[in-house]
Structures are given as structure tokens and as C-alpha cells.
Amino acid sequence: MSNPLLDFSDLPAFDRITPADVAPAIDTLLERANAALETVTAADFPAQWNAIAQVLDVATEELGRAWGAVSHLNSVADTPELRAAYNEALPRVTEFWTRLGADERLYAKYKAIDPASLNAEQHQALKNAVRNFVLSGAELTGADKERFAQIQERQAELQQKFSENTLDATDAFAYYAGESELDGVPDDVRQAARAAAQAEGKEGCKLTLKMPCYLPVMQFATSSALRERLYRAYVTRASDQAEGDGKRFDNSDFIREILALRQEEARLLGYVNFGEVSVVPKMAQSPAEVVGFLRDLARRARPHAEKDVADLRAFAADHLGLSDPQAWDWPYVAEKLKEARYAFSEQEVKQYFTAPRVLAGLFKIIETLFEVAIRRDTAPVWHPAVEFYRIERGGQLVGQFYLDQPARTGKRGGAWMDDVRTRWLRPDTGQLQTPVAHLVCNFAEGVDGKPALLTHDDVITLFHEFGHGLHHMLTQVNERDVSGIGGVEWDAVELPSQFMENFCWEWKVLQHMTAHVETGAPLPRTLFDKMMAARNFQSGMQTLRQIEFALFDMLLHTEHDPAQDFMPLLGLVRSEVAVLQPPAFSRTAHTFSHIFAGGYAAGYYSYKWAEVLSADAYAAFEETASEDGSPSQETGRRYRQAILEAGGSRPAMESFKAFRGREPSLDALLRHQGMA
Ligand SMILES: [Zn+2]
Incomplete structure (x- = not known):
């Protein structure tokens, strides 16, 4: 009777959930959700927002919360038993969400709702729901519908093949270098490479194309010949230019087919190209707007990028004896110039950032700017190191969060924010549900009884994730699907995080x-x-490099004819944008997983787009800071109300304009990155 995953009275019973609870709970909740779907899609069920929400949203929310708890434990407290239970249930959960998102009866029911019966938040949530149905092909009929489904299936296969090829091509390469070739390479990298060779019973050091090996070799190895060998292998991975039998991982045909299918999908949905489909749920209004944005940014970054290259050339000639650096020399030259200019040790910096002090500083900023109080609170947790907090305003509970800082065995790497539950004026009870978040990091633990020391990158990561957390927890929206980060356009969702x-x-x-x-x-x-x-x-060169990727991605999905070879387009983009032309054999598009195997097709620009938004939002604080540099509380309040509290209840552009009084400008980002 007491399956903890079926108890929704308050916070998840993280201390009691066992792998054996997963299957029975998910079975029960899927059954309830399916029954709810059947109920609300029955012909005589009223096409009313609240009536549907009371049945369907209540059931799907329980499924989402329980599955969220299981996935969370799988990420932070992995055991073989839990992983097995998770993997067993995953396909059933995924199948339900996919089916729900394409259910034509539900789509018809939503379309029949009288818009006049909705408040503004519900109106936005309904708009999003209908839009998502349409993009999933809900309006298609007959042969078109069948073809659309085939396209989805084939795309999933191709994307999987693309990433397998990329991974296999990366793994297939190894070069066993003699010790003498590794001059300049850091000791830890060299030791790992030696151990890897020994494990295979081989002489020397095994060099690979995986980042922890490839990057330091490119940055530090004094042998230009060694760098060239690795560079050539790296930029020809998974392509027709790969050496020897590496060609068996060539992604060229997969790319062509993926592009053709996306084009066909777009046409079926009534659009000219896939770029147009991609921007429908985004903040950007059209591919042309994105292309214009990228070209404008490129134009303004260009002089700085040219100066960056000139600096590198001068340094290479004067200090490294390289009069004509090649593609494989640039990372090495850059590293040497960086050392010469800004030598300081990360190790030294760390001594000043103790975790408790940093956290106290972060809380102080949040409390001052956003007029809240953060206090320790108690809740069942999955590990003794986890802390739990509550956020209050005027004594009223606003939200709560778990903070899991230290790295440990069984915890996935990286840092992230996730929702435990969302702010929602519940249609079943009429009660306001307050939001709860997970904030997870992977920081080193303190040694010898001393507090944990954070690198400056760790500190930035912590602030970034809290930005997402505040977006989720400070929302004042009552409608579940547009509350907090819910329903926020994904080219705008990094605004609050990068802002922090x-x-x-x-x-x-x-x-x-x-x-x-x-x-x-x-x-x-x-x-x-x-x-x-x-x-x-x-920063000039780095900006242009990102723009090169983003512009190629957008033009590939708008102006490019999928029947043609895409390499000439890449060449055109490079000659338009890049300050250093890569060699003709370079095939970086062939491993561009973001757009060919991830969710970033015609969306890679989102990184720069959100950076512009966050920098411009932060500039409002710089403009209004007091003489001693303290941020203005009044600006904090306006930011909180316009951006954080509004969540996804209105278009991101409206929220931005409500805060800034105008559309976003590139100026602040360029200034912050030294390109003013
Ligand atoms: Zn983020």
C-alpha cells in the first residue's frame, strides 16, 4: 500500500524509494494517465480547459513527478538495480508521452475550446499545445500522414547512425607515439597515454582523438609533426577524407538523406524549408532574422578577430620561430601567447573560493536583488551531503530546492537544474502548488577537514544553474505548462542562467x-x-568561429538544395566569416552532432542569441549600479517581475521589452567580451 512513488502529498520520499517500487508505480500511473486520456477524449466530454486539466493534467503531472524522481535518482544515486528498473520502464513512459503529443482526439478537443473562456496564461498554454500538435503532423491526413510518420522514424535511425559513426571514427584512431615525440605535453596526459598503451601490451604512449588527450596535445606538444598527424585525423573523422579504412565511417550520405527528409517534412507541414519549421516555437521570428543577426554580429566582431590573428602571427614569428603557422599550429601558438600574457594559476585562484563562502555570497545577491529570504529546511534526501532550502518572501513560502554539490560515485557528471514540481494553481484542489527544484553540481570535496575549494569555472557553473533555478522558483504564473521555464522559447531559456x-x-x-x-x-x-x-x-576569433557554425547550420536548412553537395556551402560560409581558412581537407560538418544528431538543427544560433539577451539584460544593472558598484534593487525588482516571474506566460520578446523598454541590442555582449 505504501509505494513511496505514489505518495504525492508533499515532497518525494527520496529516502524510501527503492528500485522495486519503480515498475509497479509506473504501471499504476500509466494506467491512470491512459484512462484520463480516454476520459477527456470521449465524444461527450466537455471541451473546457479546466475540465480537461482536472482529469488529464492531474494524471500526467503525477506520472511526470514520479518519473522525475526515478530519473533523478538514476542520475545522482545510480545502482545496477535502479538502472535496470529505470531502463525497463523508460520505453513505456516515452511511448506514452509520444502518443499523448500526437493524439488527434485530444487535438480536436483543444481546438474546440472557446478562447473567450480562458485567462491570459491559459490562452498561451493552449496556443503552445495546439502549435506542438500541428508540428507533430496532427493536421495531416491520408498518405501525407503516413509519409510524415515514416520520415520521423527514418530520421531517428539516421541520427543514431550519424552519432555512432562519429563515435566509432573517433574511437578507431590511435597513434602510438614515442616518448621523445611528446615534448611539452603535460605529465598527467602523458602518463594516461602511457598507461593506455601498456594496457594493450604496446610500446610508447597511446594518443587518441578524445578531448582529454587531443586538446592538450594540440595546445602543448612542441612537435608540429605530431600535432599535424592528430589534426588531420581529427578534422577528417567520419568523412570521405578519412585516412585508410576510416572511410567506412563516412557520414556524407547520412547528412544528405537527413537534409532531404527535413526538407520533405517542412513541405508536408506547409513550409518552404526546415529553417522555417525550426523557428516556429522559438523567439526568433524567421530564418532571415537569424541570418541577419549572425551577419551583423560577424561584421562587428571581425576587426577584433583580425587583431587576434595578427597578435598570434606576430607572437609565432617573434617567439616561436613560426613564420607561416598552419592550422595545427594555431592552438599551440594561442596557448603560448596566453601563458606569456596572463600567467596565473587556477590552483592559486581556487584557494580563495571556499564553497560555503561562495554559496553565502550567491544567496546574498539573490536575497538582495530579488527580495527573498533563503533558509535551511528539511526534507527526505538521497544522500547525507544533500542540503534542502526554502525561499520566502514576507514570511510566505515561494519555492524550495535541493542542493547536491559534491561529486561522488554513482552520480552523473556535469551540473544541472531540474524541476521536482512546478508552480500550479491545481485545478483538482484549488490549492496553489509551490515550485521545487533540484540544483546539482559536481564539485571536489574538501580535504583534511577544510571546506571544498571551487575553481572560478565551478563558481560560474553554480551561478548559471541557480539562474535556471530562480526562473523555475520565482515564477508567479499559476498555469502549469507556462509557469517558470515551462513554455519558454528555447533560444531564450538560457537568458536567466547566463545572466547570473x-x-x-x-x-x-x-x-x-x-x-x-x-x-x-x-x-x-x-x-x-x-x-x-x-x-x-x-574573443573575436571565438565569436566568428561560433558564427561560422551557426550561419552554416541556418543556410544549410534554408537556402541549400539537399540534392546538391553541401561542401561548397561550407566553403562559402568560411570565406565569408572565418579569419583563418581551414585546409581544403577539413570536414568538420561531418561530425557536427548538434545539428545532425541532436536537437539543434537550424537552432545552433541559439547560443549566441541567448548570450546577447543575457548580456543586454545585465547591462541594465551596470547602467543603474550605485557609485560603489552595488546593483540597484529597483532594477532587480523589474528584472524579477518582467523576466523571472512571467516565465513562459508570454513571448520572450515581450518579457524582454517589458524589462528593457526596447528590443535586444548587441552592444553589451560586444563590450563584455572586449569588442566594444
Ligand atoms: Zn543552462
């Missing part, structure tokens, strides 16, 4: 957030200045 990162570069903030682990002294200004200078190292 800016505080990690404020002297005024860092001073109070740092204390040397031994002496208690704050971060020295000289060290901070070096960090600031290194922050924008080669």
Missing part, C-alpha cells in the same frame, strides 16, 4: 565572496585583473 554568470566577473561581488582557505584574505585585485584580461582572450 555576470556576477562572477564583478569585483564588488567577488571581494565579498572570497576568503583564502588559510588566511581568510579576499581575492587580491591583481589576480582578479589577470582573470579579467584572460576572460576575453581571442
